[in-house]
Amino acid sequence: MNTTPLFEKMVCSHMSVLRAFAMKFTHNIEDSEDLVQETMIKAIGNEQRYDPGTNLRAWLFTIMKNTFINSYRTRARQNNLIQQCEDLSDVSLAGTAFENDANWKFVREDVRLAFGQLSKISRLAFLWHFQGYKYHEIAERLGVPIGTVKTRIHLPRKALKQQLAVYKDEYHLR
Numbered sequence: 001m002n003t004t005p006l007f008e009k010m011v012c013s014h015m016s017v018l019r020a021f022a023m024k025f026t027h028n029i030e031d032s033e034d035l036v037q038e039t040m041i042k043a044i045g046n047e048q049r050y051d052p053g054t055n056l057r058a059w060l061f062t063i064m065k066n067t068f069i070n071s072y073r074t075r076a077r078q079n080n081l082i083q084q085c086e087d088l089s090d091v092s093l094a095g096t097a098f099e100n101d102a103n104w105k106f107v108r109e110d111v112r113l114a115f116g117q118l119s120k121i122s123r124l125a126f127l128w129h130f131q132g133y134k135y136h137e138i139a140e141r142l143g144v145p146i147g148t149v150k151t152r153i154h155l156p157r158k159a160l161k162q163q164l165a166v167y168k169d170e171y172h173l174r
Contacts, residue, residue, distance in 0.1 A: 004047065007044070007047050007050070008044055010056055011040060011043050011044055011056070011060065012040070014056065014057055014060050015036065015040075017057065018036045018039060018040075018060060018061075018064060019032060019033075019036055021061060021064060022035040022036050022039075022064060022068075025064075025065075025068045026068070035064060035067060035068055035071075036064075038067050039060060039063050039064040039067055042063050042067065043059070043060055043063055046063075054128075054131060054133075055131055055132045055133055055137075057132065058131050058132020058133070059131065059132075061132065062131070062132075110163075110164060110166075111160075111164065114159070114160050114163040114164055115160065117159075117163075118156045118159065118160075121142070121152060122152045122153075122155065122156045123156070124142075125138055125142065125149055125152040125153050125156075126152070126153050126156045126157065128141070129149075129153045135149050135150060135153075138153075
């Protein structure tokens with residue numbers, strides 16, 4: 001793991017906001033500290049995935065949110081498995097894992113295809129918004145009025161929602 005001291009310093013400068021964000025998830029000081037620590041470790045360990053010039057705080061928040069969700073799902077699965085059945089065979093567990101992985105492979109591919117149908121400028125505006133940039137920041141970067149940015153985000157969101165509606169009930173999406 002080759003991280004630069006400057007990147008570590010930049011990540012650490014967001015520690016206080018990460019603590020506050022973690023408390024919103026965990027409602028517990030010890031758990032929130034664990035979540036912050038895990039987020040910091042993942043961020044520093046994945047420096048090569050960070051795109052310099054983008055919103056570092058939004059990137060850190062995304063790492064934290066995903067870490068919390070994955071941890072929550074793992075705990076829920078563990079509790080569910082223990083409660084439902086004490087005699088699970090390795091074969092039935094492997095089948096379930098394979099089925100879930102296969103389902104997600106189809107979902108990822110459908111999302112990739114749907115996203116690929118958007119214009120390059122709409123994809124860019126949508127991605128920046130998804131990464132946490134504000135409308136005015138995107139407008140400045142693209143050199144267009146804020147209303148244009150809102151349209152370039154709203155229309156792709158609407159199109160993606162329509163194209164991926166088949167997954168709405170299965171994955172409890174809004």
